[in-house]
Amino acid sequence: MEKKDVIIIGAGVTGCAIARELAAWKLDVLVLEKEEDVCSGTSKANSAIVHAGFDAKTGSLKARFNIEGSRRMEVLAGELDFAYRKNGAFVLCFSEEERGQVQELYDRGIKNGLTAGDLEILSGDEARALEPALSDEVVCALYAKSSAIVCPFELTCALAENAVKNGTEFRFLSEVTAITREGADGFVVELAGKERVAARFVVNAAGVFADKIHNLVSGKKLSIQPRKGDYLLMDKEVGGTVDRTIFQLPGKLGKGVLVTPTVHGNLLAGPTAEDVDDPENTATTAEALADVQARAGRSVKAMPFRQVITSFTGLRAHEAGGDFVIGPCADAPGFYDAAGIESPGLTAAPAIGLYLAGEIAKAAGAERRTDFDGTRKAIPHVALMTDEERAALIRQDADYAQIVCRCETVTEGEIRESIRRNPGARSMDGVKRRVRAGMGRCQAGFCTPRVMEILSEELGIPMEEVCKNRPGSELLCTASADEGGVS
Numbered sequence: 001m002e003k004k005d006v007i008i009i010g011a012g013v014t015g016c017a018i019a020r021e022l023a024a025w026k027l028d029v030l031v032l033e034k035e036e037d038v039c040s041g042t043s044k045a046n047s048a049i050v051h052a053g054f055d056a057k058t059g060s061l062k063a064r065f066n067i068e069g070s071r072r073m074e075v076l077a078g079e080l081d082f083a084y085r086k087n088g089a090f091v092l093c094f095s096e097e098e099r100g101q102v103q104e105l106y107d108r109g110i111k112n113g114l115t116a117g118d119l120e121i122l123s124g125d126e127a128r129a130l131e132p133a134l135s136d137e138v139v140c141a142l143y144a145k146s147s148a149i150v151c152p153f154e155l156t157c158a159l160a161e162n163a164v165k166n167g168t169e170f171r172f173l174s175e176v177t178a179i180t181r182e183g184a185d186g187f188v189v190e191l192a193g194k195e196r197v198a199a200r201f202v203v204n205a206a207g208v209f210a211d212k213i214h215n216l217v218s219g220k221k222l223s224i225q226p227r228k229g230d231y232l233l234m235d236k237e238v239g240g241t242v243d244r245t246i247f248q249l250p251g252k253l254g255k256g257v258l259v260t261p262t263v264h265g266n267l268l269a270g271p272t273a274e275d276v277d278d279p280e281n282t283a284t285t286a287e288a289l290a291d292v293q294a295r296a297g298r299s300v301k302a303m304p305f306r307q308v309i310t311s312f313t314g315l316r317a318h319e320a321g322g323d324f325v326i327g328p329c330a331d332a333p334g335f336y337d338a339a340g341i342e343s344p345g346l347t348a349a350p351a352i353g354l355y356l357a358g359e360i361a362k363a364a365g366a367e368r369r370t371d372f373d374g375t376r377k378a379i380p381h382v383a384l385m386t387d388e389e390r391a392a393l394i395r396q397d398a399d400y401a402q403i404v405c406r407c408e409t410v411t412e413g414e415i416r417e418s419i420r421r422n423p424g425a426r427s428m429d430g431v432k433r434r435v436r437a438g439m440g441r442c443q444a445g446f447c448t449p450r451v452m453e454i455l456s457e458e459l460g461i462p463m464e465e466v467c468k469n470r471p472g473s474e475l476l477c478t479a480s481a482d483e484g485g486v487s
C-alpha cells in the first residue's frame with residue numbers, strides 16, 4: 001500500500017495553509033480533496049475580510065489565531081503575490097443605548113492583542129466624514145484600522161501552488177470515506193472507490209464535514225452545524241460606494257450584515273445567518289436576500305441594489321463548542337483537527353497552518369528543508385498592467401493580446417496559464433476563481449463558449465466533458481442515436 005508521512009483531508013484555505021507550511025519540512029505530504037479543485041467549499045463563499053481581531057472572545061482559539069493570522073496574512077500576500085488591501089473597518093452603532101457595546105469591542109480588541117493605534121472610537125460625524133455614504137442614524141463607530149480585504153480564491157490557490165512547488169501532492173475527486181488505525185503508529189485512509197493510502201499523521205481540514213471525519217477516529221464526538229449566509233454582489237461601477245468594510249454590531253449568530261468593497265473593486269453585502277440541515281445547501285432564498293437588502297440599507301444610504309450582478313451562499317462550520325477545534329485528537333494519537341473553522345477562519349488560516357505544521361513536524365521528528373522556496377508569482381493580470389508591461393508580455397506570448405472575458409478584461413493567455421498551473425483549473429469554476437473570467441457583469445454569458453474551448457484544448461478532452469465544476473456538471477449535451485434523443 002502507498003504510504004505517506006502526512007495526509008491532509010480538505011483543500012480549502014485551511015488545508016492548503018497547513019500543506020504550504022508542512023512543505024517547509026522534510027515530510028511526504030498528500031492532500032485529498034473530494035471536489036475537482038481547491039477552494040470548492042466554504043473558502044469560495046465568504047466576506048473575504050481579514051478581521052482585525054476585536055470580535056472573538058478573549059482567550060479563545062478564534063481570538064488567538066485571528067490576531068496571528070491577520071498579521072501573517074500581510075506578510076504572506078507579499079511572499080505569494082495575492083490581492084490584499086488594508087482598507088480598515090467600521091462597526092456602526094445606531095443608538096445611545098448601544099454605545100456600551102462599541103466600547104466593549106474596543107476593550108476586547110485591546111485584550112486580544114491589538115494596540116490603541118489599531119482601534120479608535122469615532123463620533124457619527126467623524127465616521128461620515130471618512131465614509132460619506134454612511135447612514136445619518138449612525139451615532140458612533142469603532143474604527144479598526146488593521147482590518148483588510150483579500151481574494152479568498154487567489155489566497156487558497158497561491159497556498160496550494162506554493163505547497164506543490166515544494167513537493168506536496170494534491171489528489172482531487174478523492175473523497176475520504178473511512179479511516180482506520182494501523183498498529184500504534186499510523187492510519188489507513190480509504191477513499192470512495194476503495195483506494196487506500198497509509199499515513200503516520202492525518203489532518204482533518206474538511207470544513208462543514210470535519211465532524212464526520214473526526215468522528216471516524218474519535219470517541220469524543222464533534223458536531224458541526226452548517227450555518228448558511230446569503231450575499232448580494234454588485235457591479236464594479238458602484239464598488240466605490242464605501243472604501244472601508246462597514247459592519248453592524250455583532251449578534252447571537254455572528255457578525256451581522258456588512259457592506260464592503262472587494263479587492264477586485266465590486267461591492268458586497270451580506271451575509272445572513274440561518275442554520276440548515278444539509279451541508280451542501282448553497283441555494284440562496286428570496287427572503288434571505290431581501291433581509292440583506294433591508295439590513296445593509298440601514299448602514300449605507302442609497303445602497304445601489306439595482307447594480308446586483310449575482311447572489312451566492314456560504315456555509316459556516318459552526319461547532320457545538322463555539323470555538324475552533326485545533327490540535328491533536330486526545331484519543332487518536334497522530335490525528336490532528338482543524339475543525340469548527342467558521343469565521344474568522346479565512347483570516348486565521350495562515351496562523352493555523354503554521355501552528356499545526358510545527359506541531360506535526362515536531363511529533364514526526366522532521367527536519368526543516370533547506371531548499372524550501374516560500375515564494376510564488378501570480379498569473380499576470382493584463383487589465384492591471386501598464387501599456388509597456390502589456391506590450392512586453394504580448395511580445396513573449398500573443399495569447400495575452402486576445403481578450404476572452406470582456407467584463408473583467410481577461411485574456412486567453414491568462415486562461416491558458418490558469419489551467420497550466422499546478423494545481424491548475426480543471427473546470428469553468430476553476431478558471432473563474434483563478435483569473436476572473438465569468439466573474440463580471442454578464443456572469444459568463446459572453447465568454448463561456450471560448451473558455452470551454454480553451455479548457456477542452458488544454459486538458460485534451462472533448463467539449464462534452466467540460467464541466468462547470470464536479471463531474472456531472474457538464475455544460476453540453478450530445479445526441480445519442482441509440483436512445484433516439486439527447487443525452
Ligand SMILES: Cc1cc2nc3c(=O)[nH]c(=O)nc-3n(C[C@H](O)[C@H](O)[C@H](O)COP(=O)(O)OP(=O)(O)OC[C@H]3O[C@@H](n4cnc5c(N)ncnc54)[C@H](O)[C@@H]3O)c2cc1C
Nearest residue numbers: 010012013014034041042043047049176207229345346347
Ligand atoms: C458566510 C460566511 C462568511 C465568512 N466571512 C469570513 C470573513 O470575512 N473572514 C474570515 O476570516 N472568515 C470568514 N468566514 C469563514 C471562512 O470562510 C472559513 O472559516 C474558511 O473558508 C474555512 O476553510 P476550510 O478550509 O476549513 O473549509 P472549506 O473551505 O469548506 O474546505 C474544506 C474542504 O474539505 C473537503 N472535504 C470535505 N469532506 C471531505 C472528504 N470526506 N474527503 C475529501 N475532502 C473533503 C471539501 O470539499 C472542502 O473543499 C466566513 C464563512 C462564511 C460561511
